Amino acid sequence: xxxxxxxxxxxxxxxxxxxxxxxxxxxxxxxxxxxxxxxxxxxxxxxxxxxxxxxxxxxxxxxxxxxxxxxxxxxxxxxxxxxxxxxxxxxxxxxxxxxxxxxxxxxxxxxxxxxxxxxxxxxxxxxxxxxxxxxxxxxxxxxxxxxxxxxxxxxxxxxxxxxxxxxxxxxxxxxxxxxxxxxxxxxxxxxxxxxxxxxxxxxxxxxxxxxxxxx
Numbered sequence: 001x002x003x004x005x006x007x008x009x010x011x012x013x014x015x016x017x018x019x020x021x022x023x024x025x026x027x028x029x030x031x032x033x034x035x036x037x038x039x040x041x042x043x044x045x046x047x048x049x050x051x052x053x054x055x056x057x058x059x060x061x062x063x064x065x066x067x068x069x070x071x072x073x074x075x076x077x078x079x080x081x082x083x084x085x086x087x088x089x090x091x092x093x094x095x096x097x098x099x100x101x102x103x104x105x106x107x108x109x110x111x112x113x114x115x116x117x118x119x120x121x122x123x124x125x126x127x128x129x130x131x132x133x134x135x136x137x138x139x140x141x142x143x144x145x146x147x148x149x150x151x152x153x154x155x156x157x158x159x160x161x162x163x164x165x166x167x168x169x170x171x172x173x174x175x176x177x178x179x180x181x182x183x184x185x186x187x188x189x190x191x192x193x194x195x196x197x198x199x200x201x202x203x204x205x206x207x208x209x210x211x212x213x214x215x
Contacts, residue, residue, distance in 0.1 A: 027135060043202045044131040046074070065085065065086040076088045081106075093112050115147065127152060127160075131172065134171060134173050157211055159212065162210050184212055189215060190210060193208060195208060
């Protein structure tokens with residue numbers, strides 16, 4: 001059989017999961033996230049409820065929950081169905097539309113808003129962290145810590161998944177553990193720190209479930 005030449009070989013197929021080409025590059029803008037949700041590129045989405053989240057909720061007294069940067073908001077629906085008071089926001093209108101489409105009767109629990117200006121309709125007892133800190137450019141980390149401390153009363157919990165990585169590129173923007181501790185320890189104490197065994201590929205081996213209690 002004759003060998004094929006470079007001119008008659010088919011072009012290689014794009015690799016599975018390859019990122020589309022995007023026009024927006026600044027994650028500080030809603031347009032950045034709108035474009036990714038519009039094109040269905042959400043590799044940070046677990047398409048369900050993580051085991052550590054469900055375990056934490058099962059052993060924690062029900063309290064009002066605020067979810068910033070909720071994306072598709074799978075956990076919001078889970079909490080609402082379990083009878084918890086919950087409110088979620090996302091910077092992206094396309095993310096909010098996607099969340100509302102899958103939440104059905106609980107669609108009104110998700111709003112489009114800027115976390116740094118939004119005031120929840122209740123005093124949160126738990127703020128759920130899921131791929132929100134790592135979505136923010138590192139320069140916004142002090143603002144994140146200050147806003148979390150402002151929103152939570154003493155005894156309130158900042159609990160969820162924290163992504164540890166020191167590669168400067170992102171999102172997701174990983175953080176070094178000493179930097180996270182320096183950010184949060186002035187206002188919070190760490191009360192739970194556990195390995196995660198059902199991470200999705202983008203976070204695998206580099207995230208931990210942590211619960212921080214407001215001092």
